[in-house]
Amino acid sequence: MNKPIRVAMLVHNDVKRDARVRKEARSLVEAGYDVDVYGISNDLGRIGTSQIEGATLRLLRSNKRALLRSWLEKGVIAAAALIFVALAIAAFTLGDTHWQLRWLIFIAVPAMLIAANSVRPQLSPGNLRLRLVELGLGFCASALSIYLLDKGLISLPEIIAQFALLWFISGSGLNVFHFLKQAGKLKKAYSRSGHNIQSRHRALATLLFNGVRKRKYDIVHSHDLIGLLAGKMIKEKNPDTVLIWDAHEIYEGVPDIADEYFKLCREIILNSETYIDRFITINKSIAQFYAANYNLPPASIVMNATRAVPSVQYDGRLHNAAGLPQTQKILLFQGGFAEYRGLDALMRAVPSIPRDWSVVAMGWGKLKSELDRVAKEAEAADRPPALVVIPPAAHDELVEWTAGATLGIIPYENVCLNHLYCTPNKLWEYPNAGVPILATDVVEMAEMINQWGTGFLLPRDLHERDIVRFLEKTPDSEISRAKKNCERFSEEMGWHRFESVLLDLYGSLHEQPQAKQHRRKVAV
Template sequence: MKPDSTTPARETRGRVVMLVDNGVKADSRVQKAARSAAEAGWDVVLFGVSATPKIQSWKLGDAQVRLIPKPAHLEPRRHELRRPLLRRPLAYRSQQVAQYRVQAAKAWRSDLAFRQAAAKAAQAGHPGKSVSGSKGRLLLPRVSAKLVSKWVALRARETRNLNKRRKPLTAPLDRTTTALWTKLMGERSWRRLMPNLWDFELAFAKHIDDFEPDLIHAHDFKMLGVGARAAVRARAKGRSVKLVWDAHEFVPGLPEVHGRWVPGHAAWEKEHAVFADAAITVSPSLAQMLKDGHGLKELPSVVLNAPVMHPGEDELKGVPPVGNLRELCGLDADTPLLAYVGGISPVRGVETIIEALPSLPGVHVALVSVTPRKMKAIQSTQKIVDELGVGDRVHFLPFVPHWQVPDHLASADAAVSPLHHLMNHEVALSNKFFEYSQARLPLVVSDIRTMAEMVRSTGQGEVFKAQDVQDFVRATKAVLEDPERYRKAYDKPGLLDGWTWEAQAKIIDEIYTRLLPDRPPLRRQAPVKPAEPVESAQPVEPGQSESV
């Protein structure tokens, strides 16, 4: 795939392919990375996954976006393709077969009823006798159809029960086979545990190869394997392609979709991590875990999920100015207002905020969480709001473009991040943390490790025990009683300057330049300034006075 013929030729430093396993539009980190790399002079194509059978394309600044259809031919599990003779011998081979059989039996009985009705209608002089049948003639077929329906219903029920039992892949036999494949094959075990990962490579390979990149930037674990295999193919042909692995998550800490999901993806990541020329990730804690877990030669660079402070002209075009959060909630300047940005799910802890409101009289909360498609989670949260009688103090507001979030929130009194204790939460410094900070808001955060350490070291907020409503009330009252005490933390020279995407983009460009030293910055660009050392973004140890 070559750049669009309609795109004016421009001087570039080399070709970069970025890979992500989603539709791009909801992934602000990926969007920012592609746009900023193109601004730095690289010829960037970002490949994502299309939700339709057609390729979709658009531009992010000077970067091209291509969404590629990804068939899921390897998605069915092996046991779904064979008869379950040992587990449930009466079950059908698959749910699809069961559904077909049930529907066919219903159709047969419906047709017999139609034929009997047609016979009665014909006796009354209506047309259509040719399709009818006498009651005696239809007796045997009707009895047979009834018996077949009962037999099919029994087998369909057995199939549903089997699927319900096998779906989580946690039955003793499933656990045994998962452990066996993991032990026997090690990092190659994903071929048995998660063979559908091949679907990604088969969908993307030709598009990557046709572009002939100089560097591949693979976002997260699924695309690490796709990028590594593309780089290996190119290297085998004599082309020196560099691979950058951008690790967004810690795979062993992800929730289990089923019993083979985590071990399968962990093996996939383990096999392909060794092909990366450089790794980057989202926090110092995760960087150390990746280095230790994969035996990396050097600590991954940290590229924080910081907000864009200077969006491109194409981003601003047609987008109305951000609204004032306080005005959208219909509140005056003296009403205490808490802000929360992000999705709503049980592990994000929004219920803690709502359940605390009866103990925080007069305090309002704005949940900037509503997507164009209303989420079930919002409905469940609304139910809690109604049960507690605080509906007049909870304001559900829609998401805004990522570059507008800090300005959108600035009129609030404080911002909240009430995440529960999960492995990936413990090592995260989330988008919302930096968006809240750029809005210069005092923070109320749960005691997940990395974020809590940062807040304690900077003094920009209070930490409470996750899922502890009364401790949340304590921390919130402390912040609202003296917000200026916490806002002063943002006056530290260089703190907020380092927490911008513009600062993080320099780190990415420096990595690209190090890997491709014959591709220096273009003369028309300002020289890339040295990035702040990674250590400057790490939480300080107790007793130290400096943080970031």
């Protein structure tokens, strides 16, 4: 009996909410593949091996401190060396220019101690090199102080003041991140820089690579850019491994992209082109983008469809969780509370929405506090809550929660190629629960909604009054008509349609051996 083909899926998240990865893993397991899914998490309670969708989930720990370790350690060592050289030169050449020496011992030495405090949390306890830096720093400061005291160039009170300053810095743990925390904009600017993101991408890719390399796999299925970086490393180590790249979006087409990150995205893909044996993406517009800009294998289009479910009997859970009467109509936003997803316009619309409608935001993300604030401000005694924010539903129960909505909104803003061509999971999740869609008319979403009649379109340049006007003027009969179309859409455009594309792609790998490819040696 032949052994099952072993597949490693590489993902840079914890997989818990990654519906696409979960669907693909389940389909491959049901087709007889032996699938391991490698993910990354900060939740210590989930680190290790478990089961998900019939596959083995191997969650690796993402240590944010480890991501900073290399450059911080090298920076402190290099800076320390320069300071030590400067102190030595000053002690033997500056002579009577004692004011310059005072600057060295009162500015340079404390600055180096602050740097040492900054790097200490990022290094393993008892790190030898850091200890040597601190000992050397203390020795140089002490030697220079004694030299200056002996020459009469500095007084004893000044030496006491200097060591009191050093004691305070050391004892308080004062470090550069205290200052960065106060300068939030500076920290945010650095976090978005290409250099920082490149370091993070490579560190996470290396984490995935180290998790996979001790096991032998026939196929590596890499998701997104970090997965691609890790897959390339594996392919370099084991050239016979088949590498599939699954691109969920246009990575250089995200909102507010910095020039450095744009270049990094292109560099990663260009340097990985010849390693990729098969290519998957989510729709034809994004496939055309990659075909025009990169030398990749022909794209297999596997859309973010959901598995069709039998007609859902709504049990009232969404209304109950939101504290709304069962007769109240709900405009549901579900998913990540992120910028550029139209939440600003939706929040501005809240005070003006009709009394028989409520907005329910079911999800997570950095805009949650802003949503909570708007919900509080919109409270009124003469109507049900205009906005309610509730936690995300469990993946396995999502359809039962979604079924309580009257409409599901996808108000993505037209700020980048990625949004212009997006086909998010919600485009299927809402109709699968019998809920019509209200979405901005970006290219791919508009085409699908128009083709299948599963919802309604808002202007691409969305304003809050567009949402309010739609809710005021659209009769229930039109929403009911769209609701009927949702069932037909789910039956014909469900996961089964794209599962066959995925399995055909995998099947093609068995039919013909992989040709040896010339590979670039350019490092990312």
